[in-house]
Amino acid sequence: MKSAVQRLVVVSLGVGALVAAVAAQQPAFDPKDPRIGLKAGLRDAGVASKGLELVASMGRPEGFYDPKQPAGEPMPPERQGNQTPEAPAAAAPQAGGQRPGGAPPAGGGGGLNFANSDLAFQGNRVIIGNFHGFNTYDIENTRRPRLIASVVCPGGQGDVSIYGNLLFMSVEQTRGRVDCGVEGVADAVSRERFRGVRIFDITDVARPRQVAAVQTCRGSHTHTLVTNPADRTKIYVYGSGTSTVRPGEELEGCVGKPDDPNTSLFSIDVIEVPIAAPERARIVNTPRIFADDKGNLGGLWQGGNHGEGTQTSRMTNQCHDITVFPAVGLAAGACSGNGILLDISDPVHPKRLDAVVDKSFAYWHSATFNHDGTKVIFTDEWGGGTRPRCRAEDPTTWGANAVFDIVDRKLVFRGYYKMPAAQTEQENCVAHNGSLIPVPGRDIMVQGWYQGGVSVFDFTDSTRPFEIAYFDRGPLDPTQLITGGYWSAYWYNGHIYGSEIARGLDIFRLTPTEHLTQHEIDAAMLVRAEEVNAQEQKPVTWPAASVVARAYLDQLNRTKGIQPARAQAVNAALTRVDELRTGREAGAGAVLDQLDALAGQLDTDAQASSGADQKRLRALAETLRGRAARLR
Amino acid sequence: MSRGPRSQSRCILVVLILRGKHVTSRRLAVAVAALLALPAVQAAAQEEPPPPIIKPGAPGQPSTVIEAAKATDLSKVGYTRADVEFMQGMIGHHAQAIEMVDLLKTRTASDDMRKLGQRIEISQRDEIRMMKEWLTARGQAVPDEHAHHMPGATLMPGMLTADEMAKLGAAKGVAFDRLFLELMIKHHMGAVAMVQQLFATEGAGQDGEIFAFASDVDADQAMEIRRMAIMLKELGR
Numbered sequence: 001m002k003s004a005v006q007r008l009v010v011v012s013l014g015v016g017a018l019v020a021a022v023a024a025q026q027p028a029f030d031p032k033d034p035r036i037g038l039k040a041g042l043r044d045a046g047v048a049s050k051g052l053e054l055v056a057s058m059g060r061p062e063g064f065y066d067p068k069q070p071a072g073e074p075m076p077p078e079r080q081g082n083q084t085p086e087a088p089a090a091a092a093p094q095a096g097g098q099r100p101g102g103a104p105p106a107g108g109g110g111g112l113n114f115a116n117s118d119l120a121f122q123g124n125r126v127i128i129g130n131f132h133g134f135n136t137y138d139i140e141n142t143r144r145p146r147l148i149a150s151v152v153c154p155g156g157q158g159d160v161s162i163y164g165n166l167l168f169m170s171v172e173q174t175r176g177r178v179d180c181g182v183e184g185v186a187d188a189v190s191r192e193r194f195r196g197v198r199i200f201d202i203t204d205v206a207r208p209r210q211v212a213a214v215q216t217c218r219g220s221h222t223h224t225l226v227t228n229p230a231d232r233t234k235i236y237v238y239g240s241g242t243s244t245v246r247p248g249e250e251l252e253g254c255v256g257k258p259d260d261p262n263t264s265l266f267s268i269d270v271i272e273v274p275i276a277a278p279e280r281a282r283i284v285n286t287p288r289i290f291a292d293d294k295g296n297l298g299g300l301w302q303g304g305n306h307g308e309g310t311q312t313s314r315m316t317n318q319c320h321d322i323t324v325f326p327a328v329g330l331a332a333g334a335c336s337g338n339g340i341l342l343d344i345s346d347p348v349h350p351k352r353l354d355a356v357v358d359k360s361f362a363y364w365h366s367a368t369f370n371h372d373g374t375k376v377i378f379t380d381e382w383g384g385g386t387r388p389r390c391r392a393e394d395p396t397t398w399g400a401n402a403v404f405d406i407v408d409r410k411l412v413f414r415g416y417y418k419m420p421a422a423q424t425e426q427e428n429c430v431a432h433n434g435s436l437i438p439v440p441g442r443d444i445m446v447q448g449w450y451q452g453g454v455s456v457f458d459f460t461d462s463t464r465p466f467e468i469a470y471f472d473r474g475p476l477d478p479t480q481l482i483t484g485g486y487w488s489a490y491w492y493n494g495h496i497y498g499s500e501i502a503r504g505l506d507i508f509r510l511t512p513t514e515h516l517t518q519h520e521i522d523a524a525m526l527v528r529a530e531e532v533n534a535q536e537q538k539p540v541t542w543p544a545a546s547v548v549a550r551a552y553l554d555q556l557n558r559t560k561g562i563q564p565a566r567a568q569a570v571n572a573a574l575t576r577v578d579e580l581r582t583g584r585e586a587g588a589g590a591v592l593d594q595l596d597a598l599a600g601q602l603d604t605d606a607q608a609s610s611g612a613d614q615k616r617l618r619a620l621a622e623t624l625r626g627r628a629a630r631l632r
Numbered sequence: 633m634s635r636g637p638r639s640q641s642r643c644i645l646v647v648l649i650l651r652g653k654h655v656t657s658r659r660l661a662v663a664v665a666a667l668l669a670l671p672a673v674q675a676a677a678q679e680e681p682p683p684p685i686i687k688p689g690a691p692g693q694p695s696t697v698i699e700a701a702k703a704t705d706l707s708k709v710g711y712t713r714a715d716v717e718f719m720q721g722m723i724g725h726h727a728q729a730i731e732m733v734d735l736l737k738t739r740t741a742s743d744d745m746r747k748l749g750q751r752i753e754i755s756q757r758d759e760i761r762m763m764k765e766w767l768t769a770r771g772q773a774v775p776d777e778h779a780h781h782m783p784g785a786t787l788m789p790g791m792l793t794a795d796e797m798a799k800l801g802a803a804k805g806v807a808f809d810r811l812f813l814e815l816m817i818k819h820h821m822g823a824v825a826m827v828q829q830l831f832a833t834e835g836a837g838q839d840g841e842i843f844a845f846a847s848d849v850d851a852d853q854a855m856e857i858r859r860m861a862i863m864l865k866e867l868g869r
Contacts (some may be wrong), residue, residue: 046707063685063703098664112840113706131840132703150685151695152703156840174831175709175838179690182702184709188832200688207695210688243847256850258858265854279691304751312754315855 001112001156001385001432001487029392035421035453038474042071042503051469051513052454052496054144059504061150064130064223065114072115072482072502083386092111112483117499118159118433120220121492121532125205128499131156132620135505136205140496140566142507149206153180154301155194161225161533163235166278167200167208172219180210188248195219197239197271199278209237212281214271217245217254217264224322224535226331233276236347238331239269240319258317265317266290266297268333270348285348289333289340289618290316290355301337306359313380314363320381321366322394325373325537330406332367332376339364339378339404341411351360354410366433370443370542375462376404376562377412377445379431386483390429390452392422399430401447403462414462419447419455419470426475426482427451436629437496437510438527439520440542440614441555444468446496448486451475454498454508458515460612468515476502489533494525523551544626546574552620561613566605570598574627581593585632595628645685715835716772718826718846719763725788725826726756727777729819732792732812739778739808744863748856752816755852760869762845789829790822806867820853820860 038046043059059065117129124140125148136149153169155176161168171194175184178194185193197220199212218241226236245256245264253300255262270285292299303315316337324331329345330353338357342350348579358364358380365381382399383389389399400418404411423429427450434447437456446456453472459465476482484502491497498506526548527540542548553570556562562570576591584593599621604619687698696704697848715751722763733749733756760777767774779785787793790817792800803811 063698066667066704066706145678147682149683152685152687152698154709173838173840173843175840175843179693180688182687182705182709184838186708186834186835186838188834188836199691206683208688210691210693213691224749242851243843246833247828247831256854258854259861265851286634298858302859304747312751315850319853451733530758628717 001115001117001381009313019209029396029420029422031422033394033421035423035470035472036473038428039078040475040478042476045473047471047473049469049471051456051511051516052471052508053511054471054506055495055509056145056507057148057504058137058145058506059112060116060130060136060502061153062131063146063150064135065117065502068211071476072112091505098368099116108292112156112501114155115487116499116504117157117487117501119488119490119497119499119534120160120162121490121497121529122162123530124329126492126505127160127162127167128498128505129158129160131158131173132182134158134160134167134169136202137505139495139497139507142509145505148237149208151200151208152182153198153210155219157221158235159222160219161237161535162202162224162531163225163227163533164275165203165272166211166235166275166510167202167274168223168225168237169198169200170220170223170239171195171198172221172241174246176219176564178213183370189247191250193246193250195246196221197237197240197281198268199281201278203620208257211261212273212279214239214269214281216241216269216283216284217251218243218318219246220269221318222321222535224331225325225533226344227325227326227538228347233274235273235275236273237269237281238319238322238324238350239271241269242318242320242336250624254414261432263297264501268319268322268350270350272348287349287350289319289342289352290335290338300340300355301333302613303337306357310359311362313357313361320364321534323367323369323376323537325369327539328369328373330369332369332378334364334367334378336364339367339376339402339411341376341406341409343409356404356411356413358402358413359401360416361402362398365431365522367535368434368436368445369537370459371436371438373537374406375414375443375459377401377417379433379447381430381432383428383430385430386428386481388425388427388481390419390421390423390424390449391425396420401431401465403459405462415465416457416597417457417465417467419449419452420467421452421470421472423452424475426477426480428481428483428485428581432486433490433534435490435532436537437491437524438540438542439516439524439551441552441619442520442547443613444516446489446491448489448498450483450485450487450501452485454486454496456496456510466515469510469513471498471506471508473503488534490532491524492532493528517551517554519547519550519554522547542623544623544630546578546627549574549620549623549627552616552623555616556613559613559621561609561616562605566598568603568626570602573598573624577627577631580631588631592628592631595624599624601627619630639782650824679683709838711770711842712833712835714830714833715839715842716767716770718830718836718842719767720773720775721788722823722826722849723760723763723777724780725791725823726760728791729756729781729816732800732816732819735797736777736808736812739801739804742807742809745809745812748860748863752856757804759845759849766841767844769850789825790819792819810864810867813860813867815855817860817864820857821861823849823853824857827868 034048133152137147155171156173159170196216200208220239221242224238263438267286272284273281290300300316305312314336318334319333322333331342331344333340341354362382368377397416429452437444456469476484487499489498492609496508602621684697688695733753734748
C-alpha cells in the first residue's frame, strides 16, 4: 500500500480521455457478473465465488482492532476539485502536543492503524503482519486455525518474512519505537524511534523476543529476504524505504536532499544478517540501482505522463517491492516509475540488467516471477490501495497487472490482467499482492485486490491472461469507503491464505471449474514447502506421480494439443499402473514398458508441437518415465 | 474472552434459528440454508481462550504481557495541534502554486514548462482536496484557499509576496520561465521546510495519515525542485 497523496494524483485527469487511449486488451466488465451488487457488511457481507471455497475465517484478535470501530475508520469520499467542504463548527485544537479532545471524528483518515498486512508461512504456521504488530496461527487443521501468538509492536506496514527461528518485520512510521511501545515518539530526534527492519527470535513462538532492529534512513515499507546459495551462514534483507528521510542527527549518514551525492534517496538497503548472531545484522550496501551511465543517481523515470491520454507515472527514487529468485540469480524490482530487472548473483551488489516504463502504470508496486523465471508479473497500485479503482468506468489496463517475458535478460511487455468484475465506490480496489499456484504445465497466480476480492488467473499465454476463479465480498460499509479487503492472497501447501485488512485471516481451497480440473488442483497440492515468503521465490518441482501426468493430460485435451488416441492410451496406462502395488507383481513389467513406450511416442509428438503444449508433452513423457522408474 | 465481531455473527445465526420455529417454513428454509452455507467458516471459531498479547522489548530485552486495552491505546499517537496547523497552512501554500501555474498558461512559450505546470497543478489540487477532507473529517476549521490575499495575512514559508506575484505576472517568454522556476523552487522549498518543521515539532507527525501525507509532500516537492533546477540550468542562467 502506498500513502496519502499518491492515491489522489491523476484522479483529475478525466477518465473519458483515458479510456479511449487504452488498448482493448480485456473485454469490458460483464454487467451480469455475480460479484456485482453484493450486500455490504463487516461479518455478514454478501459473497460471490467461483472455484474457491472459504474454509475458515478468523477475525482480527483483540488488541488488533479499535473496539469502537471494529471495521476501521471511513475514508472521506473523493470530491470534485473546486468543491469546498463546509467549515464545521470547529472544536479548537488544543495546544502543545495535546490531542484534540471530544468524541472521535465521524470520518477519519482511513484507519490503517490496525490494518492487517502481509503473510509469511512456516511448517504448520501462518504469520499475519499488521500495522500494529503480528499474529501467528496454527493451521495444521485449516478448517480450525488456532491463534497461538499475538505480538504488539506498532510502526507499519508490518510486512513479515520468516527464516528458521527468525522473523523479520518492516517498520516505516515515525511512531515506531525501538522497544515496541504503543506510545509513539514525541521528540523530533530521538534514539527511541525505530524505522527499519526488526528481527525477532521466534524459537518460543508464543513469546517472540526482539533480537535486532536495523535502523534505516527511510524506514522499511517492505523488505525481501535473499538467501545466498553459495553461503548459508548469512541471509540478506533488501529493505525498500519509500517515505521521508529522517534527519542525520537521528541516524548518522541520512541525507534527504535529492541532489546530494550521499542522498538517502535512489537506493535500497542491503542488510546482512549472520544466522548464528542476528544481533550483528547491519547495512552492508546501499546500491545505486537507478543510476545512469553519466553518474546521475536518479537516472530512470523522471515522473510525468507518457503522452496524451496516458497515465502519470511516479518518479523513480525508490523501490516499493523487490521479488528475488536466487536460484536463477534474478530480482524484479517494482520501483515507483519503473519495473527493473536485477542480477543478484552477488546478493550484496545487485546490478541492473533492464528497466522498463509502462504508459498505463501509475506506481510500480510488486513483482512475481513465473516458476521457471522466464516471466515477471508487475502490479500497478494506481490510487495507492485506498481508492476505488475497479469501477466500471476505470480502464481495464490501469491499476492492473502487466505481464512481461524475460528475453535475453530483458523485459518484454506482453499483456495486462485486471480482476474483471466492476466494484463499487465503497470498495478500495487495485492490483495487489499474490503468488503462484503450482499447477504443473501452466502459469497460474492467485492475487488479492483489496475489496475487489481474490482473483485466480492463468497467464500461460503472456498475451492473454484470463480469470479462472474468484472470491468476493460486498463492501465493508454500504455508503462509506472503509479501507479493507485483501492485502495479500498466497498459496501455501494446498490452500490459499488471504490477509484481509479489516476482516482478518481467510483460508480457501480450490475447487474444479471448466478452467481447472481436480487433477490439476491435486498436482498443485503435491508441492510442499517448509517455508514461504512470497517475495523470495524458489524453484518448484513436481513428483513423477500419476496425478501430475493426468494434470498435463487434462491440459493437452483442453487445448487439443494431443491426439485423442494417444490421450486414451496414456489414460489407460496410468489406470493400470495405479492398480499395481509393486513393480514385481505379475504383468507389472508390461505395464511399465508401456509407460516408457508412450513416453517415447510423446517425445516424438512434442517435436511437431510448439509453445506450452510442447512443454507439456515433454513434461508428460518425463513424468511417465519417472513413474515407471519408481516402480522398477 | 470476547471476540467482538465474531460473537455478534454467531448471535445472528442463533436468532435466525429461533425465529425460524415461529415463522413460515420458507423462512425456516432460508435460515437453515444460511446455516448450511457457512458451517465450515463458523466452525473456525476458536474454542480455547486466545493467547495473551505479548509486547517485545528493545533488542536483547525480555518480552512482557500487555492488556488489550493498553495494547490498543493510541491516545499518544493521534494528531496534534501542529498537525492541524500544518494542514491548514499548506492549503494556502498549495493554492498559490496553482495561481502561479495559471500565470504560466498565458506567459510561456515552452511545452516543457506547460507540462511542468500541469503536473504541479494536478498534484497540488489533489493534495488540497486531501487536506480539506482530513480537516473536515476531524472537525477542524478549513481555511479559505485564498486567505493569503488578505492584507496582513501571514505567508507560509516560501510563499510569494504580492510584489513577487506581480513581477511574475509582468514577465513573458524565457524571462518568465526563468523567474517562474526560481520562484517555484523557492515556493517548494518552503513546503519541504514545513514538513521538516512538522517532524521537528514535539509529538507531531505520529498519526499514520499525517505521516504518510507529509512524507509524500516531502518526496514529491523535493523531486520537483530537482527537476526544476535542471530546467533552470538548461535555460542558461
